[in-house]
Amino acid sequence: MNASNKYSKPAVIVHWMVAILVLVALPLGYYMTDLSLSPRKLQLISWHKWIGFTVLLLLIPRLFLRLTRPVPAPVDTMPGWQRAVASLTHVVLYVLIIAVPLTGWLMSSAKGFPVVYLGLIPLPDLVGKDEALGDLLKSAHEVLTSGLLILVGLHIAAALKHHIIDRDETLVRMVPLLKR
Amino acid sequence: MQGKKILAATILSLALPLVGMGAHAAQPAGTFDQVQPAKNRIDFVFKQMNVPVKGHFKKAKVDLVFDPAAPANSTVRLDLDLASIDAGSADANSEVVGKPWFDIKSFPTATFVSSSVKPLGGDRYEMTGKLTIKGKTRDVTTPVTVTQNGNTAAFDGGFTLKRLEFAIGDGSWSDTSIVADEVKVSFHVEAERRAAK
Numbered sequence: 001m002n003a004s005n006k007y008s009k010p011a012v013i014v015h016w017m018v019a020i021l022v023l024v025a026l027p028l029g030y031y032m033t034d035l036s037l038s039p040r041k042l043q044l045i046s047w048h049k050w051i052g053f054t055v056l057l058l059l060i061p062r063l064f065l066r067l068t069r070p071v072p073a074p075v076d077t078m079p080g081w082q083r084a085v086a087s088l089t090h091v092v093l094y095v096l097i098i099a100v101p102l103t104g105w106l107m108s109s110a111k112g113f114p115v116v117y118l119g120l121i122p123l124p125d126l127v128g129k130d131e132a133l134g135d136l137l138k139s140a141h142e143v144l145t146s147g148l149l150i151l152v153g154l155h156i157a158a159a160l161k162h163h164i165i166d167r168d169e170t171l172v173r174m175v176p177l178l179k180r
Numbered sequence: 181m182q183g184k185k186i187l188a189a190t191i192l193s194l195a196l197p198l199v200g201m202g203a204h205a206a207q208p209a210g211t212f213d214q215v216q217p218a219k220n221r222i223d224f225v226f227k228q229m230n231v232p233v234k235g236h237f238k239k240a241k242v243d244l245v246f247d248p249a250a251p252a253n254s255t256v257r258l259d260l261d262l263a264s265i266d267a268g269s270a271d272a273n274s275e276v277v278g279k280p281w282f283d284i285k286s287f288p289t290a291t292f293v294s295s296s297v298k299p300l301g302g303d304r305y306e307m308t309g310k311l312t313i314k315g316k317t318r319d320v321t322t323p324v325t326v327t328q329n330g331n332t333a334a335f336d337g338g339f340t341l342k343r344l345e346f347a348i349g350d351g352s353w354s355d356t357s358i359v360a361d362e363v364k365v366s367f368h369v370e371a372e373r374r375a376a377k
Contacts, residue, residue: 037275039358046229112234112268119230 052101107137219370227360239264258292313346338366
């Protein structure tokens with residue numbers, strides 16, 4: 001494996017930070033929504049928002065790395081249609097990983113609850129309190145989240161398929177510990 | 181030239197207070213006690229997980245008597261319909277009428293009855309009185325600014341209360357790291373002068 005077939009160390013680290021946060025925020029979001037109002041629910045909602053905003057912050061170095069450093073080419077054995085699906089999945093994943101927390105933040109503002117990051121830093125309200133807009137943004141947040149869930153599933157399934165069935169280097173590039 | 185300017189300035193400086201007095205004299209005398217319910221506002225801000233959330237009450241009955249000539253004799257009484265609360269969201273509205281919060285089945289109304297009004301100079305006053313919520317009475321002191329405009333006066337002020345002193349949100353909700361103890365209350369009341377007899 002030569003150097004151009006590797007992701008840089010910062011790219012690997014920030015990928016896994018985002019991955020862990022997304023994998024925590026997703027079930028947390030579904031779980032807390034179904035709770036009836038309680039102190040616990042308010043706490044979980046706040047944590048969910050803080051995780052979401054952290055993802056948005058991490059997308060800054062992530063996109064910077066992605067756009068400034070060469071991305072390793074797909075393994076040679078991959079057919080063309082798989083390459084196309086893979087790069088489309090990656091683009092849509094980036095879009096959703098930005099759009100999901102962003103609609104969550106906007107929805108929170110529209111519903112009259114400003115986001116205070118980590119309970120310390122008040123984020124600006126990009127929209128004012130507006131019930132109808134709040135409901136619309138809530139639907140958008142939910143629909144986009146369902147999309148994200150599907151793509152994350154596809155992304156994980158494809159990675160495992162490359163590793164277990166094709167036995168190629170695709171997953172190893174992102175998980176250096178798996179080096180065969 | 182210079183002399184003329186000084187003369188003009190002197191005349192102006194002598195005349196200005198007269199203009200001021202004239203304006204003051206034009207202010208009609210009389211007691212304000214015709215409260216304009218549609219103009220009243222009782223707002224509050226509380227913090228949950230350090231997030232400021234705004235709310236207000238839609239129905240408040242205010243009786244007040246304010247005589248600018250004898251402000252210390254002023255009296256205020258507020259009867260607040262707790263069921264008219266908007267605590268910031270539909271979820272919160274159905275929650276706060278319940279037993280741990282306002283328990284409005286047993287305590288539908290909060291009251292404030294003034295006991296003293298102290299002029300602080302200018303249009304500022306300090307009002308003290310007894311606030312009763314959920315069967316608990318506490319002394320409350322609040323600054324009030326009175327803005328007179330002809331036959332209308334606006335009364336604005338605000339104070340901070342501690343919700344747990346009134347057992348508002350007890351049980352699991354008494355955790356102030358989730359919902360803060362301090363609640364900022366502000367009010368705006370307008371009244372017109374009593375009709376001349």
